[in-house]
Amino acid sequence: MKFVRNNVYLHDGIKALKHLEDESLHLILSDIPYGIGAEEWDVLHNNTNSAYLGKSPAQEKAGAVFKKRGKPINGWSEADREIPKQYYEWCSLWAKDWLRILKPGGSAVVFAGRRFSHRCIAALEDVGFNLKDMLAWVRERAPHRAQRISLIYERRGDEYSAKKWSGWRVGNLKPSFEPILWFVKPYKIGGTLADNVLEHDIGAFNESALLEYSKKPENILKCGFLPNESGKHPTQKPIKLMQALIELTTIENQFVLDPFCGSGSTLIAAKKLNREFLGFDISEEYVNISKERLEEPCQQRLSLSSI
Numbered sequence: 001m002k003f004v005r006n007n008v009y010l011h012d013g014i015k016a017l018k019h020l021e022d023e024s025l026h027l028i029l030s031d032i033p034y035g036i037g038a039e040e041w042d043v044l045h046n047n048t049n050s051a052y053l054g055k056s057p058a059q060e061k062a063g064a065v066f067k068k069r070g071k072p073i074n075g076w077s078e079a080d081r082e083i084p085k086q087y088y089e090w091c092s093l094w095a096k097d098w099l100r101i102l103k104p105g106g107s108a109v110v111f112a113g114r115r116f117s118h119r120c121i122a123a124l125e126d127v128g129f130n131l132k133d134m135l136a137w138v139r140e141r142a143p144h145r146a147q148r149i150s151l152i153y154e155r156r157g158d159e160y161s162a163k164k165w166s167g168w169r170v171g172n173l174k175p176s177f178e179p180i181l182w183f184v185k186p187y188k189i190g191g192t193l194a195d196n197v198l199e200h201d202i203g204a205f206n207e208s209a210l211l212e213y214s215k216k217p218e219n220i221l222k223c224g225f226l227p228n229e230s231g232k233h234p235t236q237k238p239i240k241l242m243q244a245l246i247e248l249t250t251i252e253n254q255f256v257l258d259p260f261c262g263s264g265s266t267l268i269a270a271k272k273l274n275r276e277f278l279g280f281d282i283s284e285e286y287v288n289i290s291k292e293r294l295e296e297p298c299q300q301r302l303s304l305s306s307i
């Protein structure tokens, strides 16, 4: 099967890799499923625990609000404790092909959740990637739904415990950042990175370009959505953020892949920056949204003010 560049396909992004040539890509930039069961496509384990599938009686009763809170992190059963390991296995399904299709010195830049990103790191390291850095995307807005434990005791009529635990919550702190894992495919043994850059046009990073997005050349990227940009996908990423990452790692006309492209944010950023691109998603809805967004008139670099 031949995939034509500068397109998005309704296709499994893991199986599609088999059809991509060795050392053909300069960058894989992808916001992969985090494996936390946020949506149906994000359930990457065999656990039939109904809470993890978003289908417990309490979740069904409370509807979307409860579902959006994510699933418990308690690991109360043996099966729950398998979930992180199954996420590693899922990442291992595609890690080898990612290494194969990237050029030496090419980057794989991956959004992975805070809870299981270590499993993604281990899977990619185990096939030969180097973890170069971990960046933080600092979001403008982050939902914070940790419940006050005192309210639970009040409802139970347990005034003593409600007072004792006043100010305490169950759940997590406000999730203000998301990790961005930056991997590189190692260059030739015995060579230098400077040689690799001459041979493959890839391997260094563009600090000057980053400074057009960020005040400092640091690994914390603050970025929100432009007006009317969000709402296309439940885990959408800002185009501007994807642009910063593409400009950090590639030059014009180089080839960028997003095998889990959702509403196409990576692809739109690549198009705006005159990079070649290819995207896959298993959802027809999101592939259609990506196509529509790619057809919109293309401004060049977006305003840099809010990153």
Ligand SMILES: C[S@@+](CC[C@H](N)C(=O)[O-])C[C@H]1O[C@@H](n2cnc3c(N)ncnc32)[C@H](O)[C@@H]1O
Pocket (backbone or CB within 6 Å): 011, 012, 013, 014, 031, 032, 033, 034, 041, 232, 233, 235, 236, 237, 238, 259, 260, 261, 262, 263, 264, 265, 266, 280, 281, 282, 283, 286
């Ligand atoms: C985290 S979302 C990406 C959202 C994207 N960054 C955006 O801005 O819209 C991950 C996407 O991966 C897709 N997906 C899950 N498994 C897949 C697979 N095996 N092949 C291709 N796409 C897949 C889901 O449908 C989902 O849209």
